Amino acid sequence: DTGVSQDPRHKITKRGQNVTFRCDPISEHNRLYWYRQTLGQGPEFLTYFQNEAQLEKSRLLSDRFSAERPKGSFSTLEIQRTEQGDSAMYLCASSDRDRYTFGSGTRLTVV
Amino acid sequence: DQQVKQNSPSLSVQEGRISILNCDYTNSMFDYFLWYKKYPAEGPTFLISISSIKDKNEDGRFTVFLNKSAKHLSLHIVPSQPGDSAVYFCAASDQGTGANNLFFGTGTRLTVIP
Numbered sequence: 001d002t003g004v005s006q007d008p009r010h011k012i013t014k015r016g017q018n019v020t021f022r023c024d025p026i027s028e029h030n031r032l033y034w035y036r037q038t039l040g041q042g043p044e045f046l047t048y049f050q051n052e053a054q055l056e057k058s059r060l061l062s063d064r065f066s067a068e069r070p071k072g073s074f075s076t077l078e079i080q081r082t083e084q085g086d087s088a089m090y091l092c093a094s095s096d097r098d099r100y101t102f103g104s105g106t107r108l109t110v111v
Numbered sequence: 112d113q114q115v116k117q118n119s120p121s122l123s124v125q126e127g128r129i130s131i132l133n134c135d136y137t138n139s140m141f142d143y144f145l146w147y148k149k150y151p152a153e154g155p156t157f158l159i160s161i162s163s164i165k166d167k168n169e170d171g172r173f174t175v176f177l178n179k180s181a182k183h184l185s186l187h188i189v190p191s192q193p194g195d196s197a198v199y200f201c202a203a204s205d206q207g208t209g210a211n212n213l214f215f216g217t218g219t220r221l222t223v224i225p
């Protein structure tokens with residue numbers, strides 16, 4: 001068990017570009033979550049997968065955001081036409097029941 | 112609207128003394144509560160949790176107390192150690208209705224002074 005892995009750790013992109021982040025959950029966990037954390041705030045829920053099915057989406061997830069979890073394993077989060085307000089830490093977590101394990105996050109900076 | 116609130120942004124405690132971190136929530140449907148610890152540039156690390164059927168849960172130096180009537184929980188760390196210095200987040204979920212996401216507070220930065 002190597003924990004939850006996220007790639008890349010840091011991403012700097014120009015406004016208007018598309019970016020994609022990857023999350024590899026703990027292998028036996030069937031639940032996967034994406035959260036976003038901005039400075040001075042706690043993590044905010046974005047979306048949730050159970051296996052490959054995306055079961056919940058926050059209203060924070062605008063139509064520029066899309067998440068997938070093909071085959072119920074790793075997940076990707078894509079942001080299209082990035083805006084400066086998208087700058088944040090994007091956290092992935094997985095769980096088997098009650099205990100969520102978070103990855104180290106991907107810090108996105110939009111310039 | 113912030114459903115989970117941590118009203119103290121920071122707390123400083125002498126090494127060896129007790130640290131008490133507080134958290135309030137507004138949603139009476141929350142039935143599971145967690146505390147996470149976060150170091151800079153890392154994701155939150157699970158610390159301890161409590162179900163709403165209990166009012167206390169203890170794990171080593173960490174104890175969480177839940178007061179459902181006051182919609183309040185607290186994390187006690189005894190004795191505090193310099194390595195405990197981090198940001199602590201309180202989180203809550205409503206598992207009874209099948210909701211699976213966590214609602215987080217804004218965090219309290221704990222500094223343990225050697």
